[in-house]
Amino acid sequence: MIARILATAITEGHIARRNRWVLIAVLLMVVFSLVLSAAGSAPTGALGADRLSVVVASLTSLSVYLVPLVALLMAFDAIAGEVERGTLPLLLTYPVARWEVLAGKLLAHTVILIFSIVAGFGTAAAVTIVADPAAVSGLGSLWRLTWTSILLGATFLGIGYALSALARRASAAAGLAIGLWLGLVVLYDLGLLAAVVADGGGTFTTRIFPAALLANPADAFRLFNLTASQATSAASGIGGAATVIPQWQSLSSLLVWPLLALALATLAFRKFEP
Numbered sequence: 677m678i679a680r681i682l683a684t685a686i687t688e689g690h691i692a693r694r695n696r697w698v699l700i701a702v703l704l705m706v707v708f709s710l711v712l713s714a715a716g717s718a719p720t721g722a723l724g725a726d727r728l729s730v731v732v733a734s735l736t737s738l739s740v741y742l743v744p745l746v747a748l749l750m751a752f753d754a755i756a757g758e759v760e761r762g763t764l765p766l767l768l769t770y771p772v773a774r775w776e777v778l779a780g781k782l783l784a785h786t787v788i789l790i791f792s793i794v795a796g797f798g799t800a801a802a803v804t805i806v807a808d809p810a811a812v813s814g815l816g817s818l819w820r821l822t823w824t825s826i827l828l829g830a831t832f833l834g835i836g837y838a839l840s841a842l843a844r845r846a847s848a849a850a851g852l853a854i855g856l857w858l859g860l861v862v863l864y865d866l867g868l869l870a871a872v873v874a875d876g877g878g879t880f881t882t883r884i885f886p887a888a889l890l891a892n893p894a895d896a897f898r899l900f901n902l903t904a905s906q907a908t909s910a911a912s913g914i915g916g917a918a919t920v921i922p923q924w925q926s927l928s929s930l931l932v933w934p935l936l937a938l939a940l941a942t943l944a945f946r947k948f949e950p
Contacts, residue, residue, distance in 0.1 A: 683780070757849075
């Protein structure tokens with residue numbers, strides 16, 4: 677079993693390298709991390725937090741937008757793309773379970789995400805610590821952001837595999853992936869904010885709103901990191917809910933979502949007929 681998963685992961689890694697996904701993911705994370713670390717370190721004096729913790733607050737906003745996007749772009753053709761290339765029917769003739777195929781793909785893509793996240797955040801941390809050696813006290817916040825970003829990426833990888841199996845064509849899967857990203861990461865929060873304003877502090881705001889935030893993996897990620905961060909006051913908008921939602925609830929959502937996404941992908945792939 678392990679040998680089959682590793683063989684699939686190695687093959688998928690070679691495909692990602694040929695498609696330049698490794699290079700693209702690393703460059704995106706490094707460039708945007710450096711930009712946000714430079715912009716986010718300015719208000720440290722007013723917040724009373726170390727410089728790296730404030731940079732982590734800025735990197736949280738980067739992760740919630742960029743990590744899901746990169747994950748979906750890597751995963752959208754994981755199944756549909758192989759169907760169009762004619763390799764999936766051949767692969768399924770071998771004695772390998774479908775969940776093992778997905779596990780191998782997930783392993784390869786997660787390694788790429790880990791490499792890009794560590795490269796981006798590590799570069800930003802190194803620059804920040806060189807500029808202010810006292811910022812080393814914020815390494816705990818950076819570590820927390822790193823492993824939660826990996827969980828967030830794994831969640832959207834699983835969702836991307838499910839979309840790829842359902843769409844059957846790479847072009848359709850790409851459209852679904854971008855639409856899902858816009859819906860969950862961008863439009864979801866805007867819709868919640870509009871509902872809160874219209875509700876005026878009623879039942880939706882006090883009961884439904886917190887549950888709706890926890891139901892979205894991107895919001896659960898943001899809430900957990902903002903709750904644990906020394907620089908929570910740097911957040912605005914929907915991030916203010918971090919002060920009223922218990923940290924264990926957002927952490928639970930973060931831990932459950934990767935498993936749920938992989939289960940959905942496995943179910944979709946099991947029903948898939950090439």
